Amino acid sequence: MEAIKMAEMWATMGSTLASIMFLWAIIRQYCPVEVRRFFEKYTHRVMGYLYPYIRISFHEFLGERLRRSEAYSAVEAYLSANTSKSAKRLKAEMGKDCSNLVLTMNEYERVTDEFEGVTVWWVSSKVVSPASSMSNYPGQEKRLYKLKFHKKYREVVTGSYLEHVIREGKEIRIRNRQRKLYTNGTGYKWPSYKHSMWSHIVFEHPATFDTLAMEPEKKQEIIEDLLTFSKSKDFYARIGKAWKRGYLLYGPPGTGKSTMIAAMANFLGYDVYDLELTAVKDNTELRKLLIETTSKSIIVIEDIDCSLDFTGKRKKKGEKFSDDENEKLNAEAGRKEAKEEGSSSNKVTLSGLLNFIDGIWSASGGERLIMFTTNYVEKLDPALIRRGRMDKHIQLSYCSFEGFKVLAKNYLKLETHPLFHTIQTLIGEIKITPADVAENLMPKSTVDDAEKCLSRLIEALKEAKEAEAAIIEAEKLKQSASPVKEDGGFCDGDRETAEPENQCQR
Ligand SMILES: Nc1ncnc2c1ncn2[C@@H]1O[C@H](COP(=O)(O)OP(=O)(O)OP(=O)(O)O)[C@@H](O)[C@H]1O
Numbered sequence: 001m002e003a004i005k006m007a008e009m010w011a012t013m014g015s016t017l018a019s020i021m022f023l024w025a026i027i028r029q030y031c032p033v034e035v036r037r038f039f040e041k042y043t044h045r046v047m048g049y050l051y052p053y054i055r056i057s058f059h060e061f062l063g064e065r066l067r068r069s070e071a072y073s074a075v076e077a078y079l080s081a082n083t084s085k086s087a088k089r090l091k092a093e094m095g096k097d098c099s100n101l102v103l104t105m106n107e108y109e110r111v112t113d114e115f116e117g118v119t120v121w122w123v124s125s126k127v128v129s130p131a132s133s134m135s136n137y138p139g140q141e142k143r144l145y146k147l148k149f150h151k152k153y154r155e156v157v158t159g160s161y162l163e164h165v166i167r168e169g170k171e172i173r174i175r176n177r178q179r180k181l182y183t184n185g186t187g188y189k190w191p192s193y194k195h196s197m198w199s200h201i202v203f204e205h206p207a208t209f210d211t212l213a214m215e216p217e218k219k220q221e222i223i224e225d226l227l228t229f230s231k232s233k234d235f236y237a238r239i240g241k242a243w244k245r246g247y248l249l250y251g252p253p254g255t256g257k258s259t260m261i262a263a264m265a266n267f268l269g270y271d272v273y274d275l276e277l278t279a280v281k282d283n284t285e286l287r288k289l290l291i292e293t294t295s296k297s298i299i300v301i302e303d304i305d306c307s308l309d310f311t312g313k314r315k316k317k318g319e320k321f322s323d324d325e326n327e328k329l330n331a332e333a334g335r336k337e338a339k340e341e342g343s344s345s346n347k348v349t350l351s352g353l354l355n356f357i358d359g360i361w362s363a364s365g366g367e368r369l370i371m372f373t374t375n376y377v378e379k380l381d382p383a384l385i386r387r388g389r390m391d392k393h394i395q396l397s398y399c400s401f402e403g404f405k406v407l408a409k410n411y412l413k414l415e416t417h418p419l420f421h422t423i424q425t426l427i428g429e430i431k432i433t434p435a436d437v438a439e440n441l442m443p444k445s446t447v448d449d450a451e452k453c454l455s456r457l458i459e460a461l462k463e464a465k466e467a468e469a470a471i472i473e474a475e476k477l478k479q480s481a482s483p484v485k486e487d488g489g490f491c492d493g494d495r496e497t498a499e500p501e502n503q504c505q506r
């Protein structure tokens with residue numbers, strides 16, 4: 001009896017719903033807008049009582065601002081990973097590194113998902129806004145995902161299920177996303193409608209910590225430092241510090257500073273913002289650039305010693321100040337900077353840069369590494385590199401035997417070889433950069449085998465040793481030939497060539 005009653009009730013409800021839908025279809029087709037609106041309002045109410053399902057929409061774009069919704073992107077990634085097997089109509093797009101296809105549900109496709117015994121349905125949909133009568137542009141398509149579930153599961157779905165979808169979707173996105181290399185140094189003036197001051201390409205540097213020539217202990221220490229940082233969100237929040245860390249990489253040219261930054265970005269899966277300071281107009285622009293950087297990124301300022309001076313004269317990348325220039329510039333530095341602080345400054349100053357690193361704005365975004373590289377650490381203002389700003393100082397130095405072994409493994413697939421012993425002896429006596437070692441290990445023709453490459457390196461090391469010996473010898477000769485400064489013959493002890501007395505006026 002009970003069952004028959006229930007069946008009757010469902011049948012009545014079903015036919016009522018069908019009648020409403022039929023009526024609604026006729027009204028939509030034939031009635032004026034006012035009547036349609038009136039009916040729309042009341043049908044929604046009636047349907048609300050009879051219809052046992054809840055629907056949630058996830059729109060691709062929010063409001064007028066063309067910013068993609070995070071929730072939509074997370075749902076898209078989640079559905080593409082979890083339900084694309086059951087979907088029958090799929091869209092294919094190129095994925096990360098253009099090496100694989102990513103399949104997502106096609107429009108109007110419907111899939112089922114299960115979570116803790118609850119069944120939910122997802123539909124991928126789109127609405128097309130009508131074309132404007134004033135313009136020739138077609139109507140805009142707005143995509144959305146709709147989630148449908150029975151109202152008795154409201155708590156499970158809106159609570160733990162959606163949390164699970166968003167969390168998993170975000171993780172999938174991070175795993176699959178193409179990382180980007182941003183630059184501000186294109187020389188291109190952004191028009192006002194253009195939102196970003198950064199332009200980007202896909203970040204594809206292949207360097208990893210495995211391919212980096214460095215002592216294993218030092219490498220491990222850096223890896224652990226990075227890992228600790230990336231997992232320390234709660235720690236930074238607890239101690240009331242912005243979640244960012246500064247690294248100063250210093251050492252001679254060709255020792256792997258830029259390579260290490262690429263390895264770090266690959267290790268952490270971060271984007272890279274290569275900030276060209278010489279292209280930044282002033283402190284305000286610098287702050288705007290900072291605000292536009294996203295979390296999980298590395299902001300890099302290469303060759304900081306020649307990107308900016310603290311006197312007002314900035315030099316282009318690649319130009320380095322001579323010692324004399326530096327002396328003069330440093331003498332002026334304090335006075336000029338003090339003056340600029342008071343006036344409306346129109347360029348990047350030291351204080352602007354310090355603010356960029358750890359001012360109030362620097363906290364927005366979170367999870368960022370700021371890296372400076374330099375060949376001349378001693379020339380940098382101590383304020384710029386003090387701990388707290390540049391928290392970790394890493395010296396990249398000449399190639400050690402350990403470093404050579406990494407390069408030999410990468411370049412020649414060799415872990416050991418009889419010539420290693422000779423190389424170990426020579427490399428201990430000579431300063432050679434990993435870049436030079438790498439160049440010598442690189443096969444120069446198809447007939448170059450490992451032994452030939454190693455022999456070439458040995459030759460280069462021997463030559464470098466002879467050259468160094470010759471320089472030392474010349475120095476000794478020069479010193480023994482120098483006259484004792486009794487008659488004021490020479491002004492500077494470090495002058496390279498002897499000059500007539502009359503040219504030396506202090
Ligand atoms: N430690 C290293 N491990 C592996 N390869 C290295 C290392 N150092 C240098 N190289 C090789 O030498 C080339 C130049 O290195 P890199 O550009 O990283 O040097 P740098 O320290 O940034 O130099 P600069 O100070 O001139 O900018 C790289 O392309 C890389 O192949």
Ligand SMILES: [Mg+2]
Pocket residue numbers: 257258259302373
């Ligand atoms: Mg470099």
